[in-house]
Amino acid sequence: MNPDLERLHPYPFEKLGALFSGLPVADKPHIALSIGEPQHPSPDFVQQVLRDNTALLSRYPATAGLPELRQAIAGWLTRRFKLSGVDAGRQVLPVNGTREALFAFAQALLNRADDPLVLMPNPFYQIYEGAAFLGGGEPVYLPCTAASGLQPDFDAVDEAVWKRTRLLFICSPGNPTGAVLSSAQLKALIQLADKFDFVIASDECYSEIYRDKAPPGLLQACAELGRHDYRRCVVFHSLSKRSNLPGLRSGFVAGDADILAGFLRYRTYHGCAMPVHHQLASIAAWNDEAHVAANRALYNEKFKAVLDILGEPLKVSAPDAGFYLWPKTPVDDETFARRLKAEENVTVLPGRYLSRTVDGRNPGKNRVRMALVAELDQCIEGAQRIRALIERL
Template identity: 45%
Template sequence: MASPTSIPTLAELDRLVASPFQKLSALLDGIAPGAEPINFSLGEPQGALPEFVAPVLNETMADFTRYPPIRGTADLRSAIATWLGQRYPTLKGEIGADTHVLALNGSREGLFSAIFPARARRADVETPAVLIPNPFYQAYAAAAVAGGAEPVFLDSEAETGFLPDLDALSDDLLDRTIVLYLCSPSNPQGAVADGAYWEKAVKLARKHDFLLFADECYSEIYTEEPPEGALEVAFAANGGFSNVLSFNSLSKRSGLPGLRSGFIAGDSEFLASFGRFRNVACPQTPLPLQAVATTAWADEAHVAAGRRIYAENFDVADEILGDCFGYQRPQGGFFLWLDMSAAGGGEAAAKTLWKVCGVKVLPGGYLAREDFNGRNPGQDHVRVALVHGPAVTREGLARIVTTLG
């Protein structure tokens, strides 16, 4: 449940937005790995490069000499709009490439920079709040603080389906909220918001006039049915996208984190304002990379191939982990959220695994913040990124079970 917290001081800000990976490096500093290292700490896909990347780059190489349009090329925005209509059939023909889509320099850039026009949009709010799932993606908290808002952390644990309990939010808090961040499938737990959950979030956003920032960058990595999306639910409610923005990228969907290409889509009024802001304050994606992105959004074969590899990895996890560490196959994403309370908590387990068997995992406490009771909802867990092939996954998980199971 959320509770009011003061806007952080500079020292608190440093702690709040410190990179989890910097913290992990400090934790393991001076400890030699006990075996050939396997890195499960970073959510960086390790699959094969899609075949179309090199040919498209070669064809467009000369465009590195040109300034790219900040909104994205017409071809890229059209490809994104078409993809949204194919992915969510009720949106076919309803997403305007010129009005409902902006290209981003990766979704993280947008998730952060969109806070500034969001704050300006509700300049009447004296003590603005930004609602953030806990555990959370650090860009959300950094955005809240940079935008002069109070970050309010909403514990998202097994009891709430690993998503924030929206029914627990008071009207007073919602009235001063300017943005609610929601991630589905969630990082790190892999929970998926169903249509009813999105509908509740959309209704709250429209009733209290805040923006719903739906971080859906893991939307194409799922174990059974494709997750429902915030935009399709918003459109079903009133035939429009007011108050709702969806963020996505090619980092996870296409295994191209180095491309730095994503998008924001939805509320056209907000996107017009955000576009003006980005025109002077945000980075462009180079034209050859936009050309690759255009091709990527139009191709599903490489996405399906990646999804099959992740499914194989989870089959391996089912076999090796069973019910160890509270393991449950996630609904989406490629992370495991393992309970290490019997091993002394997330930090202790991470140190032991690195020292004994060379497996690097991320302590869950580094992805969360203490609640008003001083408890960190991630402290007993580790996040394991299954971004390698099945053989490496099998070896790494076997080492974890042998060492701690």
């Protein structure tokens, strides 16, 4: 087997299962706030497109996707991020959800012979690390602390590190922090990419779940700099969170056409084309904003209700975007999560499971990730049970 497989860490939910092993079962219904799987109903009109097109299961899909889907995506990017002249044929590539695309991207991009560094936020979506390992790169973890606004402090990165960097993963809005990189920060990163010749891969899957102001995107920052070729920049977007369609496995990569040409070649051999009826359903989803606004309103209602209960005892406020809370815990994060499961039958994810310890510090330690994905009444009950545990500690 590929020896790099041995470098992969257990996934956070494997660790969570081990943490809960042998616990007594509380006499209360389970409330899961640990996994970021959207629970709101998927749009009826998308489901109808799927039902109307099952006959297309008899067709092999093209890896590059239908021209109509690429055009729908280009149109959405143009409207959402104030772009102009997006080349749907060369600057857009549909993918089967951004998870598989993020993982595959590093393998297509990196040259092992370069001994490349892959920079990523810490805490982070675990796929970034696995992608670096399997692509022959070495991860460099950039701590996201309160002092740096819960995003990496890029000014603290040594120039020697930038010189060896071939790929930078950013996540804005952040998972799990919900923190957003500003347009000025994105532009500064683009300038660094030019100076040190690396690629920026921007995971923007939570961009449509925000509180008050739509977060800027990497391609938007490029356009404001007059870089309509989006050189060295690619973005990853998904219908999973935006449209409550995690099971559709539909997303896209967009940006630098030269990079996407190589990635398309890789994916053609990889055999990961999106089914045609999924593509048609995706067209419908990308072309509609009403369901997205309604979805966003549901999350904002849950944040308000939950923070009315937990804001004071956990000293936590709503993040700029996303559907996670990332509070500090009154005891260590594993103890907090274990007692919450045992005593209240509520699951949250210890922050250390989403982070790596570097120089003796783990930025996720003594924090937990709470995903407000359940229905409003369940989120409220979960918050009440969490408060009850806090009051007993």
